[in-house]
Amino acid sequence: MKLFKTIIVAGILGAFAVLVSALVGKFAVARAAADCTLSTADVGQIAAVQSDSSLSSLDEVKAELAIRKQLITKVITCGKGDADALRATLEKTPATGDTATMKAQLLTKFDDAENFYDIELAKLDGVGIAGSQAIAKELLAWRVSSYIPLSGEVNNFILWGSNQNLFTTATTRMNETNRAVAFLESVSNNADLESALADAQTSFANAQAKNAEAKAALAEFLPPDQSLAAVKDSLAALSDTYQKFSRVSDLIKAILPQ
Amino acid sequence: MNLFEILKQFKKVEPDPRFTDRSRRMILAVPQEETRGIRRGLPAVWGILEAGVAVVLAGFFIVLITGSFPGSSYLAPVQFSVIDPQGLHAEAQAIDMQIQLANLNYPEASTPAATTKMSPKPTIKNAAPIGASSVSPFAASTTPSTTDTTSTTSSTVSLDQALEQLSQ
Numbered sequence: 001m002k003l004f005k006t007i008i009v010a011g012i013l014g015a016f017a018v019l020v021s022a023l024v025g026k027f028a029v030a031r032a033a034a035d036c037t038l039s040t041a042d043v044g045q046i047a048a049v050q051s052d053s054s055l056s057s058l059d060e061v062k063a064e065l066a067i068r069k070q071l072i073t074k075v076i077t078c079g080k081g082d083a084d085a086l087r088a089t090l091e092k093t094p095a096t097g098d099t100a101t102m103k104a105q106l107l108t109k110f111d112d113a114e115n116f117y118d119i120e121l122a123k124l125d126g127v128g129i130a131g132s133q134a135i136a137k138e139l140l141a142w143r144v145s146s147y148i149p150l151s152g153e154v155n156n157f158i159l160w161g162s163n164q165n166l167f168t169t170a171t172t173r174m175n176e177t178n179r180a181v182a183f184l185e186s187v188s189n190n191a192d193l194e195s196a197l198a199d200a201q202t203s204f205a206n207a208q209a210k211n212a213e214a215k216a217a218l219a220e221f222l223p224p225d226q227s228l229a230a231v232k233d234s235l236a237a238l239s240d241t242y243q244k245f246s247r248v249s250d251l252i253k254a255i256l257p258q
Numbered sequence: 259m260n261l262f263e264i265l266k267q268f269k270k271v272e273p274d275p276r277f278t279d280r281s282r283r284m285i286l287a288v289p290q291e292e293t294r295g296i297r298r299g300l301p302a303v304w305g306i307l308e309a310g311v312a313v314v315l316a317g318f319f320i321v322l323i324t325g326s327f328p329g330s331s332y333l334a335p336v337q338f339s340v341i342d343p344q345g346l347h348a349e350a351q352a353i354d355m356q357i358q359l360a361n362l363n364y365p366e367a368s369t370p371a372a373t374t375k376m377s378p379k380p381t382i383k384n385a386a387p388i389g390a391s392s393v394s395p396f397a398a399s400t401t402p403s404t405t406d407t408t409s410t411t412s413s414t415v416s417l418d419q420a421l422e423q424l425s426q
Contacts, residue, residue: 039413043423071424075417082417136424143418159360166353173349176337228360235357242350253341 036078042071061129068132069124075139076121083113083147090154093161102219106157109150116142152224160214160231163238167211170238174204177248184255193251200244207237 049055049063087110095103120135127135181197184190214230339345415423 038415038417038420040415041413043415043420046423068424071420075420075424079417133425136421140418140421140425143421148418159356162359163356166349166356169349169352173339173346176340180337180340232357232360235353235360239350239353239357242346242353246346246350249341249343249346256341 035074036081038071038074038078042074065129065132068129068136072124072132072136072139073121075136076117079139079143079147080114080117082151083110083117086110086151086154089158093158095161098219099161099215102157106150106154113147113150116146149224153218153221153227156224156227156231157218159228160211160218163211163231163235166235166238167208170204170207170241173245174200174241177245180252181248184252188255190251190255193248193255196244196248196251200241200248203237203241203244207234207241210234210237 045067046064049060049067052060052063055063087107090103090106090110093103120139123135124132177197177200181193184193210230211234214227214234217227217230
């Protein structure tokens, strides 16, 4: 009986511990999300300190430096968070063959980004206002020249990867449509159907060519704007192909006995 | 005529020859039953095989007609999916959604820049709200923080805007 009571108490305590840890985790996530919101008020603290006549020059410098370091630290932490989230998404993106090589190259660039953030964060110790300004400038220049293009490349790679299922489905539909039309044509010729099928085939070949161009743009690490434009072109071409499929489907339905 | 004479005449009794012939033919016309051996089992096995083949063929044609096995796509001349408007519409709709997603791929490009007290205008081309500057729309489900911060308010500044202010 005593053993039974002990088990019951232990079970209740365990459940309570799990509940508390879940709530703590939830609040931690919420706090982390809130921590990555930077407002004009945050940045405006520097101007406020600079214009505070009650502070001595030394106190003003100390306060401004503390604010600058705090804000740069926050920028770096949030920047790393962004990079981690994007990297995690990239890792989940399926890739085989040469696309797997592209994915591996992009993942390596994330390692470089993490290292850069860590180096800049380490530099922040022991610098003055001018040093913190220099770090902010370096971070900004690096983000504009390296990180933002990288994020664009990765987003485009993920987008292109998710398009491949659509192309696979369209290939299956194209094959089935070819077979259906060939069968119907063997029974009786239909010029409209032949023409509609030819249009669909041409459109699909065009979509596939544009899809290959988008892949090549990603593989060559062209500027993200260019690779994104290629990906969009391939999708637009595929959308056009489906309009052609629809026309063929309507004609086949008209031919088949109801 | 005594009884013995009559009994002796019974020995001479013979069937009618026509009746004999007819009876023989009838007897011979009846199939002979094999009492043992393979000859008896073969027809039974053959019958089972025939029935089995018939069932298998019937099943094959039913499956072929309904298109319910992978190889049917190579055999059936006109797949139902080719003329199914719902399937076609669903696939086309998936492409349209992907096009919309591609247009959303750079949310930062269209984000209005926040104003700050310290600097009149940010000059960063790809300025984005903090926490959303580089996260793909595909990553939204894994990063709840990004969805909270993508909507820009008048007091929100991007990472890059903040860095620009901090570099001055």
